[in-house]
Structure formats: structure tokens, C-alpha cells
Amino acid sequence: MEIDRDLVNRARNKDPEAFAKLYGLICEDLFHFAVYMLGNRQDAEDAVSETVMSAFSQVGKLRKPEAFRSWMFQILVNQCKRKRKEYAQAAVPIEDNYFEPAPDREEICDLHRALGFLEDEERTVVLLSAVGGYSSREIGDYMQMNANTVRTRRAKAFSKLRTLLEGGNGREAIL
Amino acid sequence: MSEKQEWKDMEDMVKRVAGQEPLPESLAPEEIEKKLRASLAEEDGVKYKANKFYGKNRKWRRKAQVWSSVMAACLVLALVLSVVVSQNGAFSEKDEKDKVGTGKKETIAETEALEEILVGAASEDEIFDRIDRIQNPEKYMSVGERIINGVENLIDAVGGRFIGVKSEEKMDMAAGPIRNGEAAESSTEYSTAEDTAGGLSKDSKQEEGVDFSETNIQEEGVGEADEVITDGKFFYIKRANKNEIAIVQADGAQMQTVSRITWPELDEKEEQYVHEFYVSGDKMVLMKTIYNYYASEEGKVLDSCREETWVELYDISDRSAPKQISVLKQDGAYESSRMTGGYLYTFSDHYIYNNIQKDKPESYMPCADGEVIACGDIYVPNETDSAHYKVITSVKLDAPENFQTEKAVLCGSGWCYVSSNAIYFLAESYKNKTEDGYNLSEIWKFAYQDGNIAGSASGTVKGAVRDQFAMSEEKGYLRVVTTYGKNENNAVARGGIAVDDVAVRNEDMKNGLYILDENLNLVGSLENLAENEQIYSARFFADTAYFVTFRQTDPLFSVDVSDPANPVLLGELKIPGFSEYLHPYGEGRLLGIGYAANEDGRQTGIKLSMFDITDPGNVKEIATKNIAEFNENSSYSSPALYNHKAVLVNTAKNLIGCNLNGHIYANRRETQNNAYVVYGYDEEQGFFLKKKTELTISRADNGRYDGSFDKELDKCSEIRGAYIGNYFYTINEGYTIQCFDMENDFALLGEYEY
Numbered sequence: 053m054e055i056d057r058d059l060v061n062r063a064r065n066k067d068p069e070a071f072a073k074l075y076g077l078i079c080e081d082l083f084h085f086a087v088y089m090l091g092n093r094q095d096a097e098d099a100v101s102e103t104v105m106s107a108f109s110q111v112g113k114l115r116k117p118e119a120f121r122s123w124m125f126q127i128l129v130n131q132c133k134r135k136r137k138e139y140a141q142a143a144v145p146i147e148d149n150y151f152e153p154a155p156d157r158e159e160i161c162d163l164h165r166a167l168g169f170l171e172d173e174e175r176t177v178v179l180l181s182a183v184g185g186y187s188s189r190e191i192g193d194y195m196q197m198n199a200n201t202v203r204t205r206r207a208k209a210f211s212k213l214r215t216l217l218e219g220g221n222g223r224e225a226i227l
Numbered sequence: 228m229s230e231k232q233e234w235k236d237m238e239d240m241v242k243r244v245a246g247q248e249p250l251p252e253s254l255a256p257e258e259i260e261k262k263l264r265a266s267l268a269e270e271d272g273v274k275y276k277a278n279k280f281y282g283k284n285r286k287w288r289r290k291a292q293v294w295s296s297v298m299a300a301c302l303v304l305a306l307v308l309s310v311v312v313s314q315n316g317a318f319s320e321k322d323e324k325d326k327v328g329t330g331k332k333e334t335i336a337e338t339e340a341l342e343e344i345l346v347g348a349a350s351e352d353e354i355f356d357r358i359d360r361i362q363n364p365e366k367y368m369s370v371g372e373r374i375i376n377g378v379e380n381l382i383d384a385v386g387g388r389f390i391g392v393k394s395e396e397k398m399d400m401a402a403g404p405i406r407n408g409e410a411a412e413s414s415t416e417y418s419t420a421e422d423t424a425g426g427l428s429k430d431s432k433q434e435e436g437v438d439f440s441e442t443n444i445q446e447e448g449v450g451e452a453d454e455v456i457t458d459g460k461f462f463y464i465k466r467a468n469k470n471e472i473a474i475v476q477a478d479g480a481q482m483q484t485v486s487r488i489t490w491p492e493l494d495e496k497e498e499q500y501v502h503e504f505y506v507s508g509d510k511m512v513l514m515k516t517i518y519n520y521y522a523s524e525e526g527k528v529l530d531s532c533r534e535e536t537w538v539e540l541y542d543i544s545d546r547s548a549p550k551q552i553s554v555l556k557q558d559g560a561y562e563s564s565r566m567t568g569g570y571l572y573t574f575s576d577h578y579i580y581n582n583i584q585k586d587k588p589e590s591y592m593p594c595a596d597g598e599v600i601a602c603g604d605i606y607v608p609n610e611t612d613s614a615h616y617k618v619i620t621s622v623k624l625d626a627p628e629n630f631q632t633e634k635a636v637l638c639g640s641g642w643c644y645v646s647s648n649a650i651y652f653l654a655e656s657y658k659n660k661t662e663d664g665y666n667l668s669e670i671w672k673f674a675y676q677d678g679n680i681a682g683s684a685s686g687t688v689k690g691a692v693r694d695q696f697a698m699s700e701e702k703g704y705l706r707v708v709t710t711y712g713k714n715e716n717n718a719v720a721r722g723g724i725a726v727d728d729v730a731v732r733n734e735d736m737k738n739g740l741y742i743l744d745e746n747l748n749l750v751g752s753l754e755n756l757a758e759n760e761q762i763y764s765a766r767f768f769a770d771t772a773y774f775v776t777f778r779q780t781d782p783l784f785s786v787d788v789s790d791p792a793n794p795v796l797l798g799e800l801k802i803p804g805f806s807e808y809l810h811p812y813g814e815g816r817l818l819g820i821g822y823a824a825n826e827d828g829r830q831t832g833i834k835l836s837m838f839d840i841t842d843p844g845n846v847k848e849i850a851t852k853n854i855a856e857f858n859e860n861s862s863y864s865s866p867a868l869y870n871h872k873a874v875l876v877n878t879a880k881n882l883i884g885c886n887l888n889g890h891i892y893a894n895r896r897e898t899q900n901n902a903y904v905v906y907g908y909d910e911e912q913g914f915f916l917k918k919k920t921e922l923t924i925s926r927a928d929n930g931r932y933d934g935s936f937d938k939e940l941d942k943c944s945e946i947r948g949a950y951i952g953n954y955f956y957t958i959n960e961g962y963t964i965q966c967f968d969m970e971n972d973f974a975l976l977g978e979y980e981y
Contacts (some may be wrong), residue, residue, distance in 0.1 A: 182239075
């Protein structure tokens with residue numbers, strides 16, 4: 053992604069307009085990552101908002117302009133991790149039924165459910181790869197993993213996803 | 228069908244379907260802009276938890292819960308912990324006799340060599356209690372506290388700001404997965420301070436009579452590990468993106484891989500990562516972290532990542548057949564290590580997750596050598612809100628069957644600095660503040676000698692440090708430069724991009740220099756320096772401290788620290804740009820490596836600076852060179868800016884070497900340039916290029932990443948420079964070694980794909 057260095061520099065100086073413009077270039081990717089990571093629109097909305105505010109408050113520290121997108125993703129990955137942790141601790145029951153099947157949302161719901169069957173780590177790899185467009189090396193950086201391992205996990209996770217979405221028994225089991 | 232094709236269509240499908248999810252209105256860029264403006268307008272900066280931002284009721288309640296539980300944690304800690312008052316205000320004072328072992332081997336009689344000032348925990352119960360209070364504060368609330376808690380919930384829920392802290396973040400600090408902050412640091416070019424073979428291979432060096440480069444270390448005689456090491460005959464290289472160490476014989480331009488140390492894939496639930504290593508004579512010691520993601524029975528991945536550091540010793544007397552001698556294990560992810568006097572000291576960070584069980588000490592106490600560390604060797608501060616243990620071990624290289632000493636301290640996560648006789652951990656407190664409301668760091672000091680380690684003091688200092696170079700010990704005094712601010716949860720100087728949910732407002736920042744005596748009592752300080760700026764680099768000499776702050780211009784401060792009680796500001800040189808790393812370069816000269824910047828503070832390149840420090844009160848920048856200019860399409864970075872071990876400096880040979888990574892984007896093509904440059908310095912002509920070796924890879928940007936570039940990217944791995952005699956080598960950690968003739972204008976003599 054081509055990043056306007058001037059825009060980044062203005063953003064670094066806490067210019068809301070510049071920051072929002074930069075954010076605008078990636079907002080959909082961020083939201084799509086969060087919503088499929090968390091399986092919940094409201095929480096995804098919160099996660100992205102919090103990521104933006106957190107990033108804005110420390111944007112002065114962004115050293116490499118071209119790292120803006122990665123940086124935002126990194127913060128978001130951590131945000132999502134926290135929310136997943138909250139879920140795991142079951143402090144908050146997930147009450148959102150937004151993903152109930154609906155005629156025009158079948159595909160979306162299927163994907164949500166299938167992703168829900170992946171381990172958190174697999175889901176993260178899948179989404180960073182598909183939505184984030186990141187290489188195994190970059191994903192490795194985010195997740196503190198060796199790039200080769202990421203490749204193995206990624207292949208495995210997508211294959212699992214295929215079984216869940218297309219395979220006979222696997223699909224029946226979840227849908 | 229290739230692996231890639233097999234999943235490629237699935238990836239496309241995920242991307243396509245995911246893209247159908249509409250963006251909520253509140254996340255539209257114009258809405259976000261409004262929020263950003265609002266947040267700026269709020270006078271109290273970080274507190275953006277206004278109604279407008281968290282408009283949803285459901286959300287509110289959740290926040291309130293977390294908020295209150297943390298509040299409760301603070302209350303409980305304050306109440307309970309104030310009961311025990313210790314001699315130095317931080318550790319519980321217990322009679323030695325109260326110590327109860329846990330079946331762990333006997334503590335080495337370290338009192339012979341080192342006097343232990345701090346006293347370890349009395350019993351497992353005490354430790355369990357402390358951890359439990361951190362993890363489950365509500366259990367410990369009295370009825371009265373529950374009521375207070377309820378009232379606060381109410382206040383919070385109606386939008387009041389009862390407590391001036393961002394509790395949510397504190398909670399996260401206490402309970403979040405351990406790798407968060409670290410992952411962030413490492414992937415944003417922030418390597419933690421680690422170690423080297425420097426000073427270790429001196430014996431063999433003298434035998435051989437060959438001059439070769441050693442790892443760039445902070446403290447004379449205290450070795451730090453590294454990823455690429457030479458002993459004058461061989462290169463030892465940790466290969467990029469692989470758990471492999473290659474041993475390559477180098478005889479001038481004749482290079483030959485003689486062996487590779489590799490590890491079989493672990494169980495699929497485990498992950499291993501080789502960090503760095505030492506070579507000492509015929510021994511190699513390497514440190515790796517094993518991540519076990521599925522340790523808990525419930526399979527809750529994020530709750531259950533257990534990390535373990537493995538210290539592996541190899542006999543490499545036959546370089547073509549390294550033999551593993553021993554593997555020692557300690558809990559926690561590897562952080563750093565030092566090697567000195569024939570001993571290795573290893574530091575790991577062990578985080579206690581929520582699922583602690585009283586009848587299982589290993590669930591709340593760290594293990595080493597397969598056993599729970601004895602209570603008496605675990606230091607439990609009276610006040611802590613962190614469930615991180617720092618685990619410290621020592622092992623004698625000549626007796627590598629067991630750790631000699633195992634210690635642990637329950638403290639936050641932070642930086643480690645090791646002088647010739649003491650280990651310091653400095654961790655920013657997420658709870659405590661100075662009386663005047665600034666953030667502070669806690670310091671733990673451990674004396675060490677011949678493998679024995681003893682806790683010797685604890686103290687605090689205002690602010691937080693940038694890296695290990697912000698600390699220095701001289702004649703028993705610890706000198707520290709910090710950046711401090713009044714923000715909640717501020718992790719001001721954690722370095723680079725603090726990719727964590729930590730909000731920092733530059734407006735509050737100031738900097739200070741502190742001098743603490745051997746008991747870590749403050750004896751002298753110099754404060755209120757460089758308002759709104761933060762420290763980027765520091766270097767201490769015996770009597771003078773130099774450090775650089777930055778916002779728009781770079782003041783290089785010089786401070787006379789010869790009288791610990793009375794540090795005196797000598798000078799303040801203002802120049803554009805700033806240095807990320809400072810290194811002495813011969814008599815009266817200080818080399819800076821950092822960024823060039825224009826008058827607006829905008830970075831314009833990577834630059835070398837030479838400072839004349841002959842008169843510390845009148846420091847001058849006598850030469851400067853922009854070695855990688857940024858323009859609208861390109862920018863550069865260098866590992867030298869964040870990892871001192873990536874820098875090669877030799878004053879006698881007049882060598883300044885570093886790796887430059889260029890990233891160029893133009894005409895929908897992405898190009899990466901990976902170069903190693905060697906500069907020399909001359910009083911007359913300033914910096915001059917001796918050699919630049921580079922390779923470039925490029926791809927069309929078709930909007931997304933297909934994985935086929937990964938192999939090419941290996942060529943863009945970090946490059947280290949080294950010399951053996953008159954040969955200069957550049958070692959690309961993912962690709963090849965090049966050999967140059969230093970006597971003949973750095974002519975390329977050979978290249979070898981190892």
C-alpha cells in the first residue's frame with residue numbers, strides 16, 4: 053500500500069484529519085479482521101475504535117511511515133486477543149445473535165461458524181493472511197512464530213476450513 | 228497440487244466473503260475523525276472513555292465490571308500489603324528460620340560470597356496468597372469493600388470519573404497474555420537487550436594470534452549472546468526464519484558449511500524458537516523458548532500458553548559434529564542472558580495465568596531444572612500488581628549438568644542491565660506513582676559472583692527507561708536516565724512503537740538523570756530536562772553521561788556525574804535529527820547512529836554523527852553523513868537503530884558497519900533493497916564510504932500477497948558484518964556470506980551460499 057509520507061507526518065503531529073484519512077485506507081480491513089476474529093459486530097466495533105484511539109494517542113512513536121498499516125493491525129490483533137481472553141474466562145456471555153442465518157447472509161454466517169471452529173491461533177493466521185494480506189513472515193512477527201511454522205499452520209487451517217465449509221461430514225457437523 | 232494452490236482458493240473465498248460485512252457507521256473515517264478531535268479536546272488527555280465513545284449499554288456494563296474489579300484489587304493490595312513493613316520498604320522481612328523449602332535442592336551457600344539482603348518468601352502459602360490476590364481480587368474483598376465497589380460501579384456507569392486510572396488497561400497488564408508486549412516490541416523493531424560472545428573468545432584469540440571482530444557489548448567483560456558469531460576460524464550463524472545454527476568454516480574466501488545444528492519439529496502443540504547463543508572455546512550455549520499453547524486441560528489456548536526457556540550446551544570441539552552435552556530448563560520465555568567468568572546467567576519471564584491451584588505449587592511458582600524453585604529463593608515484593616516472575620539462573624560451563632543457582636522475583640516486565648557484579652531489573656510500575664503523580668519504575672538488584680546470586684536491594688526511580696544503555700553502574704552507584712510523565716499507565720520509554728493499549732501523551736513528558744547508591748537509595752538527580760521530549764539513546768562514561776532526546780531537534784545532553792550526589796548539566800547541543808545509538812569512537816569522540824530530520828522534525832534519512840566530546844561542556848557535532856536518504860517513494864531502516872549488536876564499530880581499524888533496509892514503492896512495484904555499508908571516519912573529510920554491498924528484490928503489487936515472495940524475502944534477512952584478519956565478511960542470515968579484501972579496497976573475493 054502506498055503511504056503518503058506527508059499524511060503520516062501530519063498524523064504523527066496529531067492531526068485528526070490526516071490520521072482519519074490514513075485510517076480510511078484500511079478501515080474495512082481492520083473491521084473485517086475484528087468481526088471474524090471475534091464473531092460479534094459490537095465487539096469488533098469496539099475493538100477497532102479502541103485500536104484507533106490507542107494508536108492515535110501514541111502515533112508520535114510511529115517511526116516508519118510505511119509501517120502504519122502493520123502497526124494498526126498489530127494493535128488490533130492484541131485488542132482481539134484480549135477480548136477472546138475475556139470470552140474464554142466467560143466473564144461475559146456472548147449474547148449477540150447477529151449471525152443467525154438469514155437469506156441474504158448465508159455465506160457470511162457459514163464463514164463465521166466455520167471460523168468459530170478453528171483454534172484462536174488458526175483463525176488469527178487465516179484472517180491475517182486473507183483479510184490482512186500478510187506474508188507468513190509478517191504473521192510470524194505478529195504471533196512470535198517462525199515463518200515456516202506459520203506456513204504449516206496456515207495450510208493446515210485453510211484445509212480445515214475447506215473441510216468445514218465444503219466437506220461432507222465436516223460441514224454437516226457444524227452447520 | 229502445491230501447498231500454496233491448495234489453500235489459495237480458500238483464502239480468496241475468505242477474503243471475498245469477509246469483505247461483504249458492512250462497516251458500521253461509527254467506524255466511518257469521518258466519524259473517527261470526530262472522535263479523534265474530541266479526544267484531543269478533552270483536557271485530561273488519555274481519558275477518552277466518554278459516553279460518546281462507548282455508547283452501548285452492554286459495553287458499559289462490561290467495562291464497569293473490569294474497572295471495579297481492578298479498583299478492588301488496588302484496594303485489597305493496599306490494605307493487605309501495608310501490613311508487612313520491611314526494612315527497605317519493598318520486601319517482606321521474615322526470619323531466615325521461617326523459610327520453608329519445597330523439596331528443591333539446597334540453596335547454594337551463597338552467603339559465603341554474597342550477603343543476601345533481601346529475604347525470600349516464607350512459604351508456598353504466602354506466595355499462593357500473593358498471586359491469588361493479584362488474579363482474583365474479589366475473593367479477598369470484605370463486605371465493606373464490596374459495597375464501595377458497588378458504588379463505584381454506579382458512579383462509573385453514569386459516566387463519572389471516580390478513579391483517575393485507566394483500570395481496564397491495568398487489568399490487561401496483570402492478566403493479559405505475556406507475549407503481547409514482547410511480540411509488539413520485537414516485531415516493531417525493538418529487540419530487548421541481549422547478549423554476546425564478546426570477551427569470551429579472547430583466550431582462543433590470543434592463541435591464534437588472529438584478529439577478529441567480537442559482538443558489540445555494553446559492559447566490558449560481561450558477554451552478551453548474539454545471532455552471528457565468529458571465533459576467527461568459523462562463523463556460527465542462526466539462520467533467519469529457521470531453527471538452525473550453521474557452522475561455516477572461513478579461510479579467507481574459502482568458505483564451507485561444516486555442520487548444522489537443527490531441531491526436529493516438536494509436538495504440534497509446541498513451538499520452539501532459538502534466540503541467540505554464545506561460543507566459548509569448544510563450547511556453544513544457546514537459548515531457546517518453547518511455547519506450549521495447549522498446556523491447560525480445558526484447551527483454552529489463550530489462557531494456557533506455558534513458556535519455557537531451554538539452555539542447551541554443545542561440545543563443538545569437532546565443528547563438523549556438535550554434540551549436545553546438556554539441556555537445562557527454566558520456566559518463562561527467554562529474555563536475556565550474560566556470560567562472564569565461566570558462568571552463564573539466564574533471565575526469563577514467567578507469567579502466571581489465572582488457573583492457579585493451591586495444591587499445585589507449579590501453577591503459581593516457577594520451576595527450574597524440573598522442580599519448583601524453593602520459597603526462600605523467591606522474592607515476593609510487598610507491593611506488586613504484576614503476576615510476572617523474573618526467573619534467574621546460573622550455570623557453570625564446566626559443570627553444565629544443573630543450574631548452580633535458581634532465583635525468582637515477582638516483578639513486572641522490563642529491562643535488564645548487568646554490570647560486572649550485579650544484575651539489575653528495571654520494570655515500570657503500572658500501579659504505583661511518585662508522590663507528585665509521575666510514573667515510576669521499580670528496580671531489583673541482585674549481586675552475583677561465580678554463579679552465586681543474591682538479592683541485594685530494591686528501589687524505585689521516577690519514569691521509565693528506553694533500553695539497557697539507559698543504565699550504568701560505576702563505583703557501586705547506579706546511574707539511570709529516564710523519561711517520565713503524568714499519564715495513567717504510561718509506558719513512555721518502552722521504546723519504538725509501544726504497541727500495546729497504552730496511551731501516552733507527549734505533552735506530559737520530561738526527562739531525568741538519577742544516581743542511586745548500592746542500596747538503591749537516591750543520592751542525586753537532575754530533573755525537568757527536555758520537556759515534551761523523550762530519551763532515545765544514552766551512553767555513560769565514568770564521569771560523564773551523554774544522552775539524546777528528541778522532538779524536533781536533537782539535544783545531546785552532557786552531564787557531569789563524577790559526584791553522585793550532585794550531577795551537573797554541562798551542555799546541551801541542539802542539532803537536527805537524533806541518535807538512536809551512541810558509541811565511543813576513540814579519544815574525545817562519540818559516534819551517533821540515528822535519524823536525520825528537517826527543521827519540522829520530519830525524518831529525512833539515516834545519519835551518522837561524530838561528536839567532539841573533548842570538552843563535555845562544549846560538545847560539537849564535527850561531522851555528519853546521511854547514509855540513506857528518504858524520499859517520497861522510499862524509506863530505510865536499520866537494525867543498528869534498535870539493536871546494538873547489529874552495529875560493528877572498530878576504532879583501530881576505522882570501521883563503522885551496519886545493515887540498511889530500503890523499502891521503495893513506485894509505479895505499483897514494491898522493491899526491497901538490502902545493503903551492508905562500511906564507513907570510515909577521518910578528521911579532515913568526515914565520514915567516507917568504504918564499501919557498500921547490496922541486493923534488490925522486487926515484485927509487482929497486485930493488491931495482495933500470494934506467498935510466492937517468501938523465499939525471495941529470505942534474501943532480505945538481516946546482514947551482519949564481521950572481520951577476520953584482513954578479510955571482511957557480510958553475513959546475510961537468510962542467504963549468503965560475502966568475503967571482501969580490506970587491504971584491497973574491499974574487493975569482493977568470494978560469495979558462498981551456506
